[in-house]
Amino acid sequence: MRGKFITIEGTEGVGKTTNIEFIQSWMDTKKLSYSITREPGGTPLAEQIRELLLAPREESVSSTAELLLVFAARAQHLNQVIEPMLGEGAWVLCDRFTDATYAYQGAGRLMRDDLIRELELLVQGSLQPDLTLILDIPVQVGLARAGERSAPDRFEQEQVAFFDRVRNRYLQIAQDNPQRCIVIDASRSLEGVQAQIAEALESFWETV
Ligand code: TMP
Secondary structure (H helix, E strand, C coil): CCCCEEEEEECCCCCHHHHHHHHHHHHHHCCCCEEEEECCCCCHHHHHHHHHHHCCCCCCCCHHHHHHHHHHHHHHHHHHHHHHHHHCCCEEEEECCHHHHHHHHHHHCCCCHHHHHHHHHHHHCCCCCCEEEEEECCHHHHHHHHHHHCCCCCCCCCCHHHHHHHHHHHHHHHHHCCCCEEEEECCCCHHHHHHHHHHHHHHHHHHC
């Protein structure tokens, strides 16, 4: 049987890393075979593209170049990791996927959705995640958390208005895709956040 494809999304500082560990322990309790990966990245080539995308630089980066790099990394990642793992029956937990492109390049950079849709079809055909957890937090809270961690990357250098657009698009995506997406209120305590994630995973499990 084909594996399940779970993605986790959100703006900066929502706590994806900690919660991915929590989902990993849930998959362990279900004795699943799985792979945890991320975008942009997940293969040596795609990780190099990630470095190109995230590095702060003097040169201003064309939104089209950024969009194509994101999808170039995704094409490689799908070909080398995601499709083979799912085909072998393993579950794949991916830190961000194409919803991030609609949120960051679409809403953030104001790129046209129909262009993104064409690239999405080219790169992934009909493949969509089976379950997407969208961690939601007020932008300012998330940015403050992310700022404590490390020097800002090229995206984290953006203004609050950019991240407000990103956050709103994620919420819109959730509304438009209620069968796939679950919004997690990530402003609660860690236990509160993980209780919501556990509930989402258990409901999903019943459908598997
Ligand atoms: P993160 O995985 O550490 O959150 O960083 C990845 C950054 O890349 C994040 O700022 C969002 C951005 N990104 C896009 O702009 N478009 C995409 O399609 C993906 C997957 C990520």
